[in-house]
Amino acid sequence: MNLNLRSAIISNVTGNTQEQLEDTIVDAISNGEEKMLPGLGVLFEVIWQNSSQNEKEEMLRALENGLKK
Known part of the structure; x- marks a missing residue:
């Protein structure tokens, strides 16, 4: 992802x-x-960077459960 796009999304x-x-x-x-996926990715990046290890593990469990068939 272009760094300018990331900065623009965060700025917005x-x-x-x-x-x-x-x-x-x-x-x-x-x-x-x-076209909305990069923005969601940047928002997730911010969430991830500002989460505790326990919160990250909870997100990973939710993601894993959401992807189970």
Whole structure:
């Protein structure tokens, strides 16, 4: 991913409230557009970098469970 894209995405959501961030995430997921995936990836990167080891393990369990068939 281009570093400028990452910076632009972070700049666009910096200062947003939790409600605004949730709206952004829900909108990106519900639209299902491929062009939204990089933005969600950047948001996940921020979440990951700011999570404790326990929170990371919980996210990984949720991801693993969500991907089970």
